[in-house]
Amino acid sequence: MIVRILGEGQYDLEDHALDALNGLDNQIEQAVDAGDEAMFRTALQGLLAAVRSSGTHHDPDSLDESDLILPPPDATIDEVRELLGDDGLVPG
Amino acid sequence: MSLMKRISLIFRSKANKALDKAEDPRETLDYSYQRQLELLSKVRRGVADVATSRKRVELQVNQLEQQATKLQTQAEKAIGAGREDLAREALTRKSGLTSQITNLKEQQATLQGEEEKLVLAQQRLQAKVEAFRTRKETIKATYTAAEAQTRIGEAMSGIGEEMGDVGLAIQRAEDKTAQMQARGAAIDELIASGALDDASQLNAGDDISRELDALSSGSDVEAELARLKAGSAAPQAIEPAEDGGDILAGQPDAVRAEGDNDESGRA
Numbered sequence: 230m231i232v233r234i235l236g237e238g239q240y241d242l243e244d245h246a247l248d249a250l251n252g253l254d255n256q257i258e259q260a261v262d263a264g265d266e267a268m269f270r271t272a273l274q275g276l277l278a279a280v281r282s283s284g285t286h287h288d289p290d291s292l293d294e295s296d297l298i299l300p301p302p303d304a305t306i307d308e309v310r311e312l313l314g315d316d317g318l319v320p321g
Numbered sequence: 322m323s324l325m326k327r328i329s330l331i332f333r334s335k336a337n338k339a340l341d342k343a344e345d346p347r348e349t350l351d352y353s354y355q356r357q358l359e360l361l362s363k364v365r366r367g368v369a370d371v372a373t374s375r376k377r378v379e380l381q382v383n384q385l386e387q388q389a390t391k392l393q394t395q396a397e398k399a400i401g402a403g404r405e406d407l408a409r410e411a412l413t414r415k416s417g418l419t420s421q422i423t424n425l426k427e428q429q430a431t432l433q434g435e436e437e438k439l440v441l442a443q444q445r446l447q448a449k450v451e452a453f454r455t456r457k458e459t460i461k462a463t464y465t466a467a468e469a470q471t472r473i474g475e476a477m478s479g480i481g482e483e484m485g486d487v488g489l490a491i492q493r494a495e496d497k498t499a500q501m502q503a504r505g506a507a508i509d510e511l512i513a514s515g516a517l518d519d520a521s522q523l524n525a526g527d528d529i530s531r532e533l534d535a536l537s538s539g540s541d542v543e544a545e546l547a548r549l550k551a552g553s554a555a556p557q558a559i560e561p562a563e564d565g566g567d568i569l570a571g572q573p574d575a576v577r578a579e580g581d582n583d584e585s586g587r588a
Contacts, residue, residue, distance in 0.1 A: 233482065233486065235332075235486050235489060235490075236438055236442065236486065236489070236490050236493075237441075238441075238445050251323070254323045254324065254325050255323070257324055257325070258323065258324040261324060276325075289444075289445055289448040289449070290448050290449070290451070290452045291452065291479065292449060292452055292453060292456060292475065292476045292479030292480055293479050294333070294475075294478045294479050294482055295329070295333075295482060296329070297325060297326065297329050298325075298328060298329040298332045298333065298482070299325055299328070300328065301489075301490075301493070309324075309328070312328050312331065312332065313324075313327060313328060313331060
């Protein structure tokens, strides 16, 4: 499957590699709910590092859609909330 | 549903909505391609803007570092002249500058990072836009309008996602740059007001310089007096004196500066 890290590009990952990341995904969700910036940062960095290390760069010339889109490495909780909200993202 | 899956879905639907404009699917291709080229030039401008801000911060760092060196020299001179109070003042100001410099260097690193990210984003988008252009021509040449629909949908969602990503990167870079420009303007104002003493200004002189100048001109005067008394006055010391009117007329600032100076009475 294809995973995009915003600001970094797309990675190809084995499906099972992604299953292993679910724990970190839960941590991120808890951190966002609790507004815990430190926990959020740690969990997000962990998730992105795992994607980078277990994935390979997807062909830059492809026009394939990603299966999963992850926030940029320096995102804050507020920015993630914005990504989930009605505004904040300006495509184009 | 997991948070990341929600983010993905929302991101994608926004990206696709932004591109879903034309009625004829082939027109959609051309419309989208125009948007892609516009976005590409927007990224290029973004890279240039961030680079400009970064250079400005670098310039400020240089100015403040020069000033810090100057204050260090002044402190040493003041100690040499036995004026510990002046030396303390100079070092106090220098420590104020040091924290400003550290701050600016962090900003510089952040801007450098944003610049590099945007350059990479530009390269990625460039590759996708090129791929899209090829795909677009193939679709137009090979398929009827009805057949083209699915192919177009695939190409569009792929490029839409990239455009959303790059659009977000530009927005983030702009936000960061704007914050730093506000702080940078404050530093420029400080430098302009002379509070940080721009060393490039004519008659550059903060109060520490003035006191040190006073000390050194005082001792120059004493030394010259001593030479005169010993009957060994250098000829060049006499010649300007004969022509003194012109020199004074040509250097009104110098005269004023001396006028403020207690030592000048003895000269």
